Amino acid sequence: MTASEHSPAKGYDPVYAVFDSPLMRELRKEAYGEDVGQHSWVTADELRSDVPRLSLATSSRLLDVGCGPCGPLVFMVKSTGCMGTGLDVSASAIDSGRARASAAGVQDRVALLEGDVNFPTPLVDSSFDAVISLDVVVHLRDRQMFFDEMARLLVPGGRLLLTDAGVITGPISNEEVERRSSNGYTQFVPPGVNESLLEAAGFRLIEQEDRTNSVLFNAMGRLRALLAHRLEVEAVDGKAGYGRQQRYIETVVALSERRALSRIMYLAELAEV
Ligand SMILES: C[S@@+](CC[C@H](N)C(=O)[O-])C[C@H]1O[C@@H](n2cnc3c(N)ncnc32)[C@H](O)[C@@H]1O
Numbered sequence: 227m228t229a230s231e232h233s234p235a236k237g238y239d240p241v242y243a244v245f246d247s248p249l250m251r252e253l254r255k256e257a258y259g260e261d262v263g264q265h266s267w268v269t270a271d272e273l274r275s276d277v278p279r280l281s282l283a284t285s286s287r288l289l290d291v292g293c294g295p296c297g298p299l300v301f302m303v304k305s306t307g308c309m310g311t312g313l314d315v316s317a318s319a320i321d322s323g324r325a326r327a328s329a330a331g332v333q334d335r336v337a338l339l340e341g342d343v344n345f346p347t348p349l350v351d352s353s354f355d356a357v358i359s360l361d362v363v364v365h366l367r368d369r370q371m372f373f374d375e376m377a378r379l380l381v382p383g384g385r386l387l388l389t390d391a392g393v394i395t396g397p398i399s400n401e402e403v404e405r406r407s408s409n410g411y412t413q414f415v416p417p418g419v420n421e422s423l424l425e426a427a428g429f430r431l432i433e434q435e436d437r438t439n440s441v442l443f444n445a446m447g448r449l450r451a452l453l454a455h456r457l458e459v460e461a462v463d464g465k466a467g468y469g470r471q472q473r474y475i476e477t478v479v480a481l482s483e484r485r486a487l488s489r490i491m492y493l494a495e496l497a498e499v
Pocket of ligand 1: 263266293297315344361
């Protein structure tokens with residue numbers, strides 16, 4: 227299968243093409259309170275708490291896989307002075323990320339690259355001290371291959387911080403699976419899968435945290451903002467587009483409230499050789 231035959235970008239591309247429009251900015255501000263340019267369930271408080279987990283210094287090289295429009299990456303580069311590389315399959319995400327890095331004045335410390343992590347990346351072995359991948363693994367077809375690739379890119383002792391918003395912790399109906407998967411290819415896993423695949427790739431799990439509350443916080447905020455701006459959103463996306471977004475977010479809220487689908491943070495360290 228070639229990259230273009232199953233391009234995972236199309237799910238996010240339409241959103242990223244208008245990501246920095248005044249309406250989208252307003253929706254994010256109302257939804258998240260503190261909009262750092264994320265397009266995920268990440269909150270600014272989470273990012274602040276994750277910076278020390280990665281031990282980033284000005285000389286550190288950080289990779290963000292599935293960086294989207296680079297909100298979290300730019301946040302971490304700005305707050306630590308490290309060098310950042312972002313990789314995403316969506317060209318619109320990379321364009322938006324470039325503009326965000328420039329607006330934040332960190333364009334000289336941020337390199338961005340379009341690529342599909344369902345395939346090996348062109349990045350050099352052991353070229354990063356830390357990797358983040360926030361709410362991306364749910365979209366990947368072969369997570370063992372992905373974890374192996376992250377192990378190749380990290381230096382021994384390097385840290386991988388990843389969040390998976392698709393850990394099945396309760397009953398989910400077929401309609402819910404379909405609505406929750408509307409951003410493209412989506413893979414849900416039971417607890418224990420990420421843990422054993424990380425270990426098989428040579429990582430030692432050092433921390434795990436349930437972050438389903440961040441999904442609830444962001445999704446409820448997004449739902450409120452969407453309802454408040456219904457007519458403006460319909461003018462851009464049409465009634466059907468608006469309806470799809472509302473059903474998606476309502477499903478996310480319901481699954482999180484029931485704790486049927488959990489979002490878990492994994493912090494892992496690559497074994498020293
Ligand atoms: C939920 S968004 C998260 C974006 C970003 N990490 C953030 O927190 O704002 C998921 C991202 O994964 C990217 N993605 C999905 N499949 C991918 C793949 N196969 N290779 C690279 N990026 C991918 C999407 O384009 C999207 O930007």
